[in-house]
Amino acid sequence: MKHSVNRPPTPDAAEDQGKEPTLQEIINVKLIESGEKERLMELLRERLIDCGWKDEMKALCRAHVKKKGRNNVTVDDLVHLITPKGRASVPDSVKAELLQRIRTFLMSAAL
Amino acid sequence: MSGPNEDNNTQLSSHIFGDLLDSIIVDVASECHRIAKLGLDRNLEEEEEEMRLSAQARARVADPSNSSETNTKYVVDIFGQTHPSVATEIFECMNCGRSIAAGRFAPHLEKCMGKGRKARLKVTRSSTAAQNRYSRGSPVSTYSPYSNSTSTNRLSNGTPSVAGEEYSNGTYEEPWNKT
Numbered sequence: 388m389k390h391s392v393n394r395p396p397t398p399d400a401a402e403d404q405g406k407e408p409t410l411q412e413i414i415n416v417k418l419i420e421s422g423e424k425e426r427l428m429e430l431l432r433e434r435l436i437d438c439g440w441k442d443e444m445k446a447l448c449r450a451h452v453k454k455k456g457r458n459n460v461t462v463d464d465l466v467h468l469i470t471p472k473g474r475a476s477v478p479d480s481v482k483a484e485l486l487q488r489i490r491t492f493l494m495s496a497a498l
Numbered sequence: 499m500s501g502p503n504e505d506n507n508t509q510l511s512s513h514i515f516g517d518l519l520d521s522i523i524v525d526v527a528s529e530c531h532r533i534a535k536l537g538l539d540r541n542l543e544e545e546e547e548e549m550r551l552s553a554q555a556r557a558r559v560a561d562p563s564n565s566s567e568t569n570t571k572y573v574v575d576i577f578g579q580t581h582p583s584v585a586t587e588i589f590e591c592m593n594c595g596r597s598i599a600a601g602r603f604a605p606h607l608e609k610c611m612g613k614g615r616k617a618r619l620k621v622t623r624s625s626t627a628a629q630n631r632y633s634r635g636s637p638v639s640t641y642s643p644y645s646n647s648t649s650t651n652r653l654s655n656g657t658p659s660v661a662g663e664e665y666s667n668g669t670y671e672e673p674w675n676k677t
Contacts, residue, residue: 410510427514431522445526445529448527462524462527465527465531466523466524466527469523470520470523477519485515485518489514489515493507493510493511
């Protein structure tokens with residue numbers, strides 16, 4: 388059974404009015420509206436391709452598919468497969484560059 | 499310098515970075531999934547299958563029972579087809595208009611166009627003085643008999659016109675090589 392069947396019910400309008408948006412959410416909205424999130428994503432994508440990270444992940448996927456058979460693999464499988472290794476194998480320089488840019492954005496968008 | 503704000507910022511940045519990375523991971527997984535399902539990747543299984551087939555074919559070729567006596571007539575290619583040693587498709591010779599088998603075409607052209615004695619006679623008989631000027635002086639010129647015989651017989655575009663005076667688009671033009 389899909390997880391979506393059991394998801395929590397959508398919060399009513401009444402419940403929502405009492406809540407303040409979190410800092411997280413505010414920042415997220417600012418990121419998206421300014422277009423910075425898109426730019427950051429593209430930058431990260433490019434850096435990960437350049438350093439071979441994407442190829443490593445694709446190789447992992449291909450090996451998994453070969454093992455399980457191509458018709459028995461779901462996107463979920465692959466996501467769960469790649470996530471731990473992916474997060475761990477991002478080069479430090481790439482991570483530093485992105486963090487720097489994000490920090491700069493946060494300071495410029497200081498509330 | 500350092501304070502709660504600084505830590506907050508760092509934590510927030512890391513969180514945002516994590517979000518970006520997760521999105522990219524999902525993209526990569528989705529792409530690989532698509533490639534796998536559509537069979538776009540030259541999967542190792544398929545490669546193994548092809549290697550097996552090619553090994554089979556190689557074995558068949560190297561097989562001694564296939565050699566010399568049956569070789570020239572019944573040799574089998576990689577698709578399992580046999581071909582006769584002389585190609586049998588029939589073409590029309592553009593020089594003389596005869597129907598010639600493809601496998602006999604080259605020798606026919608030799609005779610028809612210039613190498614043979616009879617062809618050489620055809621050249622000297624039908625070429626004009628102007629044509630001779632263009633030929634390179636050797637009696638076996640391949641260009642002059644060709645352009646000559648087609649100009650008097652028919653247009654290169656195949657329209658059946660009288661003495662080549664009128665083209666298919668209706669304009670009236672004098673062909674340049676009309677004698």
